[in-house]
Amino acid sequence: MAKVLMKGNEAIGAAAIKAGCKFFFGYPITPQSELPEYMAREMPKAGATFLQAESEVAAINMVYGAAGAGARVMTSSSSPGISLKQEGISYIAGSELPCLIVNIIRGGPGLGGIQPAQSDYFQATKGGGHGDYKMVVLAPASVQELTDLMMEGFDIADQYRNPVMIIGDGMLGQMMEPVELREPQKRNLPPKDWATTGTGGRGHTNVINSLFIDPAECEKHNLRLKAKFDEMEKNEKKYEIFNCDNPDLIAVAYGTTARIVKTVIDKCKEEGINVGLIRPISLWPFPYEVFEEYADKTKAFLSVEMSLGQMVEDVKLGVNGKKPVHFYGRTGGMVPVPDDIVAEIKKILGGAK
Amino acid sequence: MAKVRGKVTFMEHRCKGCELCTTVCPVDIVKMAKDRINVKGYHPATVYEMEKCIACGNCATICPDTVIKVERLRDND
Amino acid sequence: MAEMVFQRTKGLQDRPFHYCPGCTHGIIHRLVAEVLEELDVLDKAIGVAPVGCSVFAYDYFNCDMQEAAHGRAPAVATGIKRVHPDKVVFSYQGDGDLASIGTAEIVHAAMRGEKITTIFVNNAIYGMTGGQMAPTTLVGQKATTSPFGRDKDHAGSPIRMSEMLATLDGPAYIERVTVTTPAHVRKAKKAIKKAFQAQIERKGFTMIEVLSTCPTNWGLTPVEALRWLEENMIPYYPLGVYKTSEEVK
Numbered sequence: 001m002a003k004v005l006m007k008g009n010e011a012i013g014a015a016a017i018k019a020g021c022k023f024f025f026g027y028p029i030t031p032q033s034e035l036p037e038y039m040a041r042e043m044p045k046a047g048a049t050f051l052q053a054e055s056e057v058a059a060i061n062m063v064y065g066a067a068g069a070g071a072r073v074m075t076s077s078s079s080p081g082i083s084l085k086q087e088g089i090s091y092i093a094g095s096e097l098p099c100l101i102v103n104i105i106r107g108g109p110g111l112g113g114i115q116p117a118q119s120d121y122f123q124a125t126k127g128g129g130h131g132d133y134k135m136v137v138l139a140p141a142s143v144q145e146l147t148d149l150m151m152e153g154f155d156i157a158d159q160y161r162n163p164v165m166i167i168g169d170g171m172l173g174q175m176m177e178p179v180e181l182r183e184p185q186k187r188n189l190p191p192k193d194w195a196t197t198g199t200g201g202r203g204h205t206n207v208i209n210s211l212f213i214d215p216a217e218c219e220k221h222n223l224r225l226k227a228k229f230d231e232m233e234k235n236e237k238k239y240e241i242f243n244c245d246n247p248d249l250i251a252v253a254y255g256t257t258a259r260i261v262k263t264v265i266d267k268c269k270e271e272g273i274n275v276g277l278i279r280p281i282s283l284w285p286f287p288y289e290v291f292e293e294y295a296d297k298t299k300a301f302l303s304v305e306m307s308l309g310q311m312v313e314d315v316k317l318g319v320n321g322k323k324p325v326h327f328y329g330r331t332g333g334m335v336p337v338p339d340d341i342v343a344e345i346k347k348i349l350g351g352a353k
Numbered sequence: 354m355a356k357v358r359g360k361v362t363f364m365e366h367r368c369k370g371c372e373l374c375t376t377v378c379p380v381d382i383v384k385m386a387k388d389r390i391n392v393k394g395y396h397p398a399t400v401y402e403m404e405k406c407i408a409c410g411n412c413a414t415i416c417p418d419t420v421i422k423v424e425r426l427r428d429n430d
Numbered sequence: 431m432a433e434m435v436f437q438r439t440k441g442l443q444d445r446p447f448h449y450c451p452g453c454t455h456g457i458i459h460r461l462v463a464e465v466l467e468e469l470d471v472l473d474k475a476i477g478v479a480p481v482g483c484s485v486f487a488y489d490y491f492n493c494d495m496q497e498a499a500h501g502r503a504p505a506v507a508t509g510i511k512r513v514h515p516d517k518v519v520f521s522y523q524g525d526g527d528l529a530s531i532g533t534a535e536i537v538h539a540a541m542r543g544e545k546i547t548t549i550f551v552n553n554a555i556y557g558m559t560g561g562q563m564a565p566t567t568l569v570g571q572k573a574t575t576s577p578f579g580r581d582k583d584h585a586g587s588p589i590r591m592s593e594m595l596a597t598l599d600g601p602a603y604i605e606r607v608t609v610t611t612p613a614h615v616r617k618a619k620k621a622i623k624k625a626f627q628a629q630i631e632r633k634g635f636t637m638i639e640v641l642s643t644c645p646t647n648w649g650l651t652p653v654e655a656l657r658w659l660e661e662n663m664i665p666y667y668p669l670g671v672y673k674t675s676e677e678v679k
Binding site: 022023025049051053054055057058059061062063064065066067068069070071073087088091095196197198199200201205206207208209210211 | 443472473474475476478485486488491492493494495496497498499502505506507508509510511512513514517518534535537538
């Protein structure tokens with residue numbers, strides 16, 4: 001397929017339809033409304049269903065019902081809306097249903113603003129909803145990667161019967177780049193023989209449920225989920241290593257911030273400073289091991305985020321005290337400026353010399 | 354005219370002794386068995402004068418626990 | 431040969447209900463199950479259980495079931511029905527679930543005319559959590575969170591869901607029934623059957639509100655509870671058909 005110039009938000013929709021997503025339940029919120037608008041327009045043409053729910057709470061529960069009924073289904077929102085969806089996400093994880101959730105993050109807390117942010121990192125990777133659960137969280141840095149991860153995300157969800165979250169921000173949503181919709185590497189997906197489709201001649205009833213009133217049973221259920229999360233942790237780590245051949249400092253950034261850091265790397269090179277980048281693509285599972293490995297090859301790490309410091313905690317866990325881990329962030333919708341990051345790097349390295 | 358006769362059967366171990374069935378019997382034969390308790394610890398509902406049963410089904414209709422089965426008997430039964 | 435007048439429906443699993451003695455949930459479960467069996471749709475029915483006393487409904491109905499979060503059953507049922515428009519989808523919800531935390535979901539499912547059937551069990555109290563005030567608790571009625579009786583100035587007047595939803599265009603059939611006597615039980619079953627039939631014929635959203643008892647939390651014997659319902663609830667929540675779309679007539 002030839003490359004097509006597409007806006008991030010619309011590319012999400014195109015990739016979803018291409019991946020065989022048949023149902024989209026959503027509620028408008030800036031800065032991702034182009035996505036439901038695209039879906040409302042394009043899904044009927046693909047024999048798929050777009051439905052605008054009365055709220056994010058209803059939308060995620062429609063996703064629950066449709067996923068439980070065996071369909072490939074997704075929803076999308078932005079930070080405050082994702083907060084509302086957390087109840088449903090917890091139920092979806094607890095009931096072991098596959099679905100894809102897109103969060104085009106905006107600054108918070110509360111109503112916050114509508115400009116780009118990465119301040120939902122904790123919410124996405126450390127739970128968000130109640131209970132012991134995990135979900136694969138993928139953070140693309142380009143429109144092409146966004147479509148690739150969307151398509152693979154559905155397969156990951158189906159493989160593990162678990163929700164998958166794609167996170168981006170308004171920059172990625174609005175950015176226009178050439179994309180090619182590419183099939184992901186084929187996975188062995190289990191049949192959805194657990195879905196509620198009516199018993200038909202099945203001979204037994206299927207029940208979608210996350211209630212285990214007996215604590216021993218509930219613990220057993222949790223341990224079974226844990227075994228699944230362990231598998232996800234083992235198999236689904238994704239990251240990019242860029243310019244990490246004995247650099248003076250390794251910057252750590254994901255999503256659009258990683259693009260800014262690549263500019264920083266060029267600028268630093270001009271000044272004779274060698275900066276590398278580790279870009280986690282899967283925020284959960286987080287590629288901790290990579291940090292321990294590269295800690296021997298550099299003097300310090302700098303986590304650059306559009307938050308007040310969230311991923312930096314995972315970077316510290318990965319580096320495990322071997323080298324200093326610094327943080328630079330802007331928040332509330334402010335985007336880090338390359339020159340400021342360069343200045344921060346000089347400050348860190350100057351201090352280290 | 355032949356009189357309609359009925360037979361009610363109680364799944365006694367599932368009775369919770371709520372007594373709703375005793376209030377709807379038109380011939381007033383559904384009683385609580387005060388002489389015994391079931392596995393749940395309740396006096397179960399029962400019928401002592403089965404020959405009076407007219408198979409109306411009221412007791413089964415109001416029973417919240419589907420304890421009661423009702424049959425209509427033919428003359429030669 | 432004896433002729434069977436009444437026996438347990440195949441629509442129910444062979445499992446005892448966990449409900450308190452005399453709780454009318456058991457009757458209502460049975461009626462829904464009987465209707466599904468009589469309409470011969472057990473193998474294509476998908477039910478949605480609520481949060482509340484009937485949270486375990488998925489253990490009782492002999493068809494595919496999903497357990498929803500509190501109040502979200504109509505949204506879950508919407509998701510199911512959109513995936514399987516040819517299947518028979520129902521939600522079974524109490525008054526806390528449907529008329530309080532899930533008000534938005536039921537109103538909008540009704541507004542959209544979702545082709546589902548909602549069984550709304552109204553017993554004017556929160557049963558499972560221990561007898562707290564519900565949106566449907568009557569003025570003056572005592573509950574653990576209205577210990578002096580519901581005060582209208584403080585907590586408002588109870589909500590009449592059937593009347594409210596009947597103002598919408600989406601519903602095809604809405605009726606309020608009760609199960610306090612065998613005659614009422616038979617009438618309730620007819621209403622439930624009519625609602626499912628209307629769903630099968632794709633007429634629109636259907637809801638049967640069933641006035642029900644809670645002997646335990648009302649502090650009455652099961653027999654007293656039936657009389658209390660008739661004397662106190664029916665005057666405020668009159669029985670009858672609230673919505674019949676032209677197609678259903």
